[in-house]
Amino acid sequence: MIKLDDWAEIRHLHSTGRRSKREIARLVGVSRGTVDRALAVDRAPTYQREPTGSSFDAFAAQVRVLLAATPNMPAATAAERVGWSGSPSLFRAKVAELRPEYRVPDPADRLVHPPGFQVQCDLWFPHC
16 A cells, blocks of 8 residues: 555646656655556545454344343352353453443432532621
């Protein structure tokens, strides 16, 4: 893949009109075909790769079933139950991504008081 700097230099050298494609290829250090392809596109080259699946994907459904039954199950225990033989840190990270979906909401009502929205003061009356 051609670097962005090389692409920009090829386009610059060609736009000035003083150099041939063959000379541009020699100066930049690429083939003449690369020069032709660089001049044929209007956008800068970007690296594009198809996203690949993870080794965890085969176990995700089983882990979801375990987390649905026991949301607080440790990742190491879940790994043993599903037969995971890969990296423990990868498994823990993937389980950490799934765990919030199955966590039971806290039954305690939490009061949140953002700064500047509530004032509290204590009144003190000394006895004379």
